[in-house]
Amino acid sequence: MSEASIRALQDLLGQHGLQGFLIPRCDEYQNEYVPAADERLAWLTGFTGSAGLAAITTRGSALFVDGRYTLQAEQQIAEQPLALENLSPPDIANWLCDTLNEGDTLGFDPRLHTEPGLAPLKKRLQECGIALQPTENNLVDSLWIDRPETPAGAARPHPMCFTGEDATSKRQRIAQLIAAKNQDALWLPNPEVCAWLFNIRGDDIPHLPVALSMGALYSDGSATLYLADNAISDTLRQHLGAEVELVTEKSDLFKAAERRHLQQVWTDPSLTNCWTLQALRNLEIKLLLERDPITSAKACKNSVELEGSRAAHIRDGAALCEFLAELPEAVKGTKFGELEAVQLLRSKREQREGFTDDSFDSISGYRGNGAIVHYRVTPESSLSMAPEGIYLIDSGGQYPDGTTDVTRTVALGPVPSQARDHFTRVLKGHIAIATLKFPVGTCGEQIDALARRALWDAGLDYAHGTGHGVGSFLSVHEGPQRIGKANTNVALEAGMIVSNEPGFYLTGEYGIRIENLILAKQAENYPGFLEFETLTLAPIDRQLVEPLLLSDSELGWLNDYHQKVRETLLPLVNEPTREWLQHATLPIAAE
Incomplete structure (x- = not known):
């Protein structure tokens, strides 16, 4: 470099x-x-x-x-x-x-x-x-003389208690869609679709619990799956069953296509690289270039996956609360900075059942570094923190029953009224999404402006999307759904998990973002409408809220949310955190 x-x-x-x-x-x-x-x-x-x-x-x-x-x-x-x-x-x-x-x-x-x-x-x-x-x-x-080796770790079965559907059922379900399109096969171009379809996970990629893999699912429900030789065990073979042919060379996938005389193959051009498409064309295979049906299938979580996500968010919220409770005292020390904060939060998550990895590199930004939207702290860039200014921490965890992603912005000392104004406008946008009821068929781009309205009223905005899909012990950024300005033409559906994360960034001064994960579900008493259930549980910093900017209903949402956080997490946190949590979730009175 x-x-x-x-x-x-x-x-x-x-x-x-x-x-x-x-x-x-x-x-x-x-x-x-x-x-x-x-x-x-x-x-x-x-x-x-x-x-x-x-x-x-x-x-x-x-x-x-x-x-x-x-x-x-x-x-x-x-x-x-x-x-x-x-x-x-x-x-x-x-x-x-x-x-x-x-x-x-x-x-x-x-x-x-x-x-x-x-x-x-x-x-x-x-x-x-x-x-x-x-x-x-x-x-x-x-x-690149010292380029690292491509990883080839073990692939492991992901059990039914987390997936809610066995791999045979998934293969048959997707195979019906392949047959309905008059295709011979669906190309499986990446590890995420393979992980979901075959109910397998691995550790080949940082923060994404998958084994490097690709394959083909045929219209009769059988499949060919590529994994490195070191990834395959007898346990995995037994899990996959006789209808899944395992190969250890990628070239064998194309040989299987020749052997099966595939004439028409469905493949997602946004997931499949140019080289693979050309290799399939060289076999004189006609390609159906459309969105992979697995992408949509895995976006809509089943009841087991949703219960798992709720449980994972509770454990993750308890870990985050213990971190936030210790932070005010920690920043009084002389050797505590952005990097040490990441290490402290990681240690709290590691104490929680099932934690396997961060779901992404934590964004730990103090003062001006918080204004760098996707800042990644390094030993060289880490700022020392003190009991003053504003700190932003965007982080998440990977658990076998769910993937989390949460951002909290906290005041480490007195803050100017301008920062309180900015924070409360971001909070108003967050609440607007969290409380929304919307007709079935609504796309994320149709509701994005609601998250920005209070900021736009002050001539402000932010240069990132408002929400992204999240997987089930898979990618923390999962499509096809999202909330943002760009057109997706993807309707939000019941069972989809998406983030709710408006923000504002004042260059050189501070970053503000409030992020919870929310679940789209059928709206109670509103046929044909959906609403959101908030999954993330962690206090929103009351020190940064300007109550005069909140309506009665917005203030009611915040107080109700904090009551739920308090009642759910109090039994799960350590003794010092309980006192902090009680105070952090006190109701805010209307002024």
Whole structure:
């Protein structure tokens, strides 16, 4: 990771007849979190955010990030020869067209890109006379001398007490959808769909409890599943049964497709990389390019998964309360900072039954670092904390019965009235989503403005979505549902879990975000309507609330929520935390 590495890559371009090369932050499975072996963008540029792309050309180079990561990227790329640009297809395409010349060729690794992802770029480059060319190997890998090995840990059965449906039933259910589409098979392009379909989990990816895998489900309910040899045990074979053929080479998936004489295969182009689609086309297979039905199936949790999520949130809430209770005293010390806060919270979660990992790298931001939306603390960046200012902690846990994600913003000392105003406007948006009743068929983009209304009234906004889907002991960021400005055309359905996380960020001063996970369910006494049940249980900092900005109903929601938090968690926390929890959940009187 240095200017020398970028220069070396530029020198390598000529040897391959290229004038540029793209380096996205992803792996061949399109995972959000990737193994260390696939952190090419971080190795080359120093940028460690979860979304980004670098374009290295012989005439200049750029790093593209979205609004969440602008400040972080500025800090991390430092003096490297990289322009910092906006991560959007038009901006990427315009920069490349301005930098490259007509007749130039831009290379890309087809295993790391999808056809829909490249389509806008390809169209614009063609207009500029620039060719987009797949490479046989990733050019970065030839420079990355000490690149880690691809993980191949054990895959393990995920029991029925957590899944609520056995794998045979899932295979048959999805197979019916395959047959209804007149397809021979459904391609299973990534570990998440395989984990859900076969009821297996693993530890190959940080924060995502899956084993690296891909496969094919056939219209008769049988399947072929790729796993590394080290991932397979007799217990796993018994769990999967005779109808699931296990292979230990990815090439054997394509051999199975030939052997079964597949003519038509359904595959999700947003999940399946370009290389795989071309390999299937080379077998003269006709592809149905539509959203994977498993994506929608796993988004709607069954009753067992929902009860598991409620239970996991209770345990997680108790851990978070113990952390928050100790924080005021901890920040009085001289050696307590953002990094130590992450370690303290992790230790609290580790004491709770079933905890296996954080569901993502905790965002621990004090003062100005809290304004960096997806800031990730490092030993070098960690600010020492004191009993003053505002602190934001966004964190979550992975438990076999559920995945959590919660953000709390806390005052460590007296705060200015402006901060209380900002916090309360964010809270009003949070309550607007939490209390909403909406017709069946409503999409997330149709309700997003409700979370922003109080901020918009003051000429303020935030540069991230309001909510994302969450898996069941799977990804903390799970589609297809979301709440945000961008159109998804995905209706919210009963059984979907989504985050509710409006925020506001004052650069250099503080970040504010209030996040709970909420469950869409049938609205009581309102046929044809849905409403939300709040799953997350943890106090919202009363010190930051300006009661005069809240309506009676909003104040009632906050007091009722705090009563539920208090009654549920008091029996589960340690003695010092009980006194803190009692105080943190006291009702706020109308003024």
